[in-house]
Amino acid sequence: MRRIINEELRNEKLFQLIRSSDTTCISELRMDRRTFYILCEMLRDVGGLKGTRNMELEEIVAQFLYILAHHLKNRTVKILSSEVARQLVGSSIYAC
Numbered sequence: 001m002r003r004i005i006n007e008e009l010r011n012e013k014l015f016q017l018i019r020s021s022d023t024t025c026i027s028e029l030r031m032d033r034r035t036f037y038i039l040c041e042m043l044r045d046v047g048g049l050k051g052t053r054n055m056e057l058e059e060i061v062a063q064f065l066y067i068l069a070h071h072l073k074n075r076t077v078k079i080l081s082s083e084v085a086r087q088l089v090g091s092s093i094y095a096c
Contacts, residue, residue, distance in 0.1 A: 014059050017066065029065040032070070 043049045051057040
């Protein structure tokens with residue numbers, strides 16, 4: 001049950017960051033939605049990156065860009081998303 005709730009929260013935040021509008025995407029990630037999806041495709045095709053069983057590649061990239069765009073530390077992301085998502089971001093960044 002807890003895992004489902006965490007997944008729903010992450011999906012909602014991802015929707016707010018990427019899929020809601022170009023204005024939101026630009027202000028939060030510093031790139032529009034089209035550029036974001038091109039970046040994800042390049043990372044998938046050229047870089048060989050892929051999502052994990054817990055996170056899609058788009059979510060990993062969005063959280064990474066959010067950290068860079070707002071000069072945040074990884075631990076600050078827990079305020080914006082669940083504790084589980086924060087831990088996954090840390091392991092995802094180090095996996096790259």
